[in-house]
Amino acid sequence: MVSIHLAKQSKPKGAPCKRIQQPESGFIPLPGIPEENHSPAQLFDLIKLDSPHFQLPYPMDPALKPLALYVHVPFCKAKCTYCDFYSIVGREQSIPVFLEKLLVEIEYRSTHLDLSGYFIDTLFFGGGTPNLLKPDQLGKIIGALLELTNSEPNMEIGMEINPGEADLNDLVAYKSMGINRISIGMQSFQPEHLRFMSRTHSVEKCFSTYEDVRKAGFTNVSADLIFAIPGQTKTHWEADLKQLVALSPEHISTYSLTVEEGTALHRWVEAGHIQMLEETVDTGMYALGRDYLESKGFLNYEISNQAKPGFECRHNLNYWTGVDYLGFGPAAHSYFQRRRHWNIRNLDQYLTFVSNFGMAEAASELINERTERNELILTRLRLTRGLDLAEYQNRFGSDLLVQRNAMLKKWTSQVSLENNHLTINQSGWSLIDEISSDLMFTDK
Numbered sequence: 001m002v003s004i005h006l007a008k009q010s011k012p013k014g015a016p017c018k019r020i021q022q023p024e025s026g027f028i029p030l031p032g033i034p035e036e037n038h039s040p041a042q043l044f045d046l047i048k049l050d051s052p053h054f055q056l057p058y059p060m061d062p063a064l065k066p067l068a069l070y071v072h073v074p075f076c077k078a079k080c081t082y083c084d085f086y087s088i089v090g091r092e093q094s095i096p097v098f099l100e101k102l103l104v105e106i107e108y109r110s111t112h113l114d115l116s117g118y119f120i121d122t123l124f125f126g127g128g129t130p131n132l133l134k135p136d137q138l139g140k141i142i143g144a145l146l147e148l149t150n151s152e153p154n155m156e157i158g159m160e161i162n163p164g165e166a167d168l169n170d171l172v173a174y175k176s177m178g179i180n181r182i183s184i185g186m187q188s189f190q191p192e193h194l195r196f197m198s199r200t201h202s203v204e205k206c207f208s209t210y211e212d213v214r215k216a217g218f219t220n221v222s223a224d225l226i227f228a229i230p231g232q233t234k235t236h237w238e239a240d241l242k243q244l245v246a247l248s249p250e251h252i253s254t255y256s257l258t259v260e261e262g263t264a265l266h267r268w269v270e271a272g273h274i275q276m277l278e279e280t281v282d283t284g285m286y287a288l289g290r291d292y293l294e295s296k297g298f299l300n301y302e303i304s305n306q307a308k309p310g311f312e313c314r315h316n317l318n319y320w321t322g323v324d325y326l327g328f329g330p331a332a333h334s335y336f337q338r339r340r341h342w343n344i345r346n347l348d349q350y351l352t353f354v355s356n357f358g359m360a361e362a363a364s365e366l367i368n369e370r371t372e373r374n375e376l377i378l379t380r381l382r383l384t385r386g387l388d389l390a391e392y393q394n395r396f397g398s399d400l401l402v403q404r405n406a407m408l409k410k411w412t413s414q415v416s417l418e419n420n421h422l423t424i425n426q427s428g429w430s431l432i433d434e435i436s437s438d439l440m441f442t443d444k
C-alpha cells in the first residue's frame with residue numbers, strides 16, 4: 001500500500017480534527033455487572049474475540065493525553081513493484097511466533113513506560129498485510145493493547161486489507177472484535193495497471209471485497225488509488241476516480257507512484273526499461289483527482305487524503321498533529337515523550353531481539369527543539385487547515401512569520417495566511433516539499 005512513511009505508521013501519515021462517527025454508539029452494558037461498578041480492569045477481562053465491550057462507561061478525564069498505537073504486520077502474499085515498506089513474502093508460517101513476540105513487546109512497553117496519564121485514541125494495523133492474521137490472532141493483539149492504559153470510548157480501530165484476501169466471515173469477525181475502520185488497497189481499476197504494479201488482486205476483487213466489507217457492517221471505509229502509473233492516461237485516471245466514487249466509500253487516499261530505491265520499479269527505471277510519467281503530467285493528475293473528489297463531497301483535508309465530513313482518518317491526524325504514538329512489530333516507529341525509536345527492519349532479528357530483550361529497538365533519538373519545530377512545520381503544512389501560528393508561538397516562544405520572513409516572501413504566491421494559520425495554496429501543493437524545506441531550521 002502506498003503512502004508516505006509517516007502515514008504508514010500507518011499509512012505515514014484537516015480542518016480541526018473531526019471525530020469519526022461511530023457505527024456502534026453508546027455504551028453496551030456488561031452482562032451481570034451493574035453499570036456503575038464497571039472498572040477498566042473488569043472491562044479488559046471481558047474483552048473477548050466476540051465481545052462488543054470496547055466502550056468505557058465514563059467520559060475521558062480531560063487531564064489524560066491521547067495515544068495512538070500502531071502494529072506492523074510484515075507479511076505479504078507478493079511484493080508489489082513499487083513497495084519499499086518492510087514486508088516479506090512466503091513467511092506466513094512465522095505468523096504464530098511473530099504474534100508471540102508481539103505480545104512480549106507489548107508487555108515490555110507496559111512495564112517500562114508510565115502510560116497512566118494517557119488514553120488510547122486510535123489503534124491501527126498496517127503492514128504488510130494485516131488481513132493475513134486470522135480474527136482470533138488479531139483479537140489477542142487488540143486485547144493486549146487495550147490493557148496498556150485507558151481507552152477512548154469511541155476509539156478508532158482501523159486495519160488495512162487487500163482486495164480478495166479477507167472473506168466475509170473474516171470481515172464479520174474483525175468487526176465483532178471492535179475494528180471500525182477498514183482501508184482497502186484497491187490502487188487501480190485497470191487490469192494492466194494492477195499487473196504492472198504486481199498487485200495480486202483483480203478489478204473484480206476490488207468490487208466484491210468492497211461489497212463484503214459493507215455486508216459485514218462497516219460504515220467507515222477508505223480506499224487507496226495510485227496515479228502517475230507508466231502508461232496511464234488522464235482518461236484512465238478519471239475512470240478510476242469515477243468507479244471509486246460510485247462505490248461511495250467515506251474516505252479516499254490518492255498517491256502518486258514514486259520510485260523508491262530497492263524496489264523492482266527502481267531497477268526497471270534505472271535500467272531504462274520503464275519511463276515514469278513527466279512531472280507535469282503527475283501534477284496534473286493530482287490536481288484532477290483532488291478537484292474531482294472535492295466536487296463529489298470528499299473534502300481535501302491532507303495532501304493525499306480526502307474524506308466525507310467527519311470521516312477524516314483520526315489515526316493519521318494523530319501523527320500529523322504531534323500526538324504520542326507507540327509502534328509494535330518489525331520496522332515500526334514510535335514517538336513518545338520527545339523520544340523517537342524505531343524497531344529493527346528484519347523479521348528474524350526482531351524475533352531474536354524480542355526473545356532476548358523484550359523489545360527490538362534499532363535506534364532512538366531524543367527530539368530537540370529544532371527537530372520539533374521542523375516536524376511541526378512539515379506535518380502541519382500537509383494539512384489544509386495549515387500551521388497554527390499561535391500554537392507555534394506558544395510552543396516555541398517565537399513568531400514563525402518573523403523568523404522565516406525572507407523564505408515566506410519567496411513563496412508568496414504559494415502560501416496564504418488566514419485566521420492566523422499558514423496554509424499552502426492549491427497552486428503550491430506540488431511544491432510542498434520545497435516550501436517546507438525552506439521554512440525548516442538547520443543547525444547553523
Ligand code: SF4
Binds near residue numbers: 002085
Ligand atoms: S501489499 Fe505488501 S508489498 Fe504490496 S504495497 Fe502493500 S505492503 Fe507493499
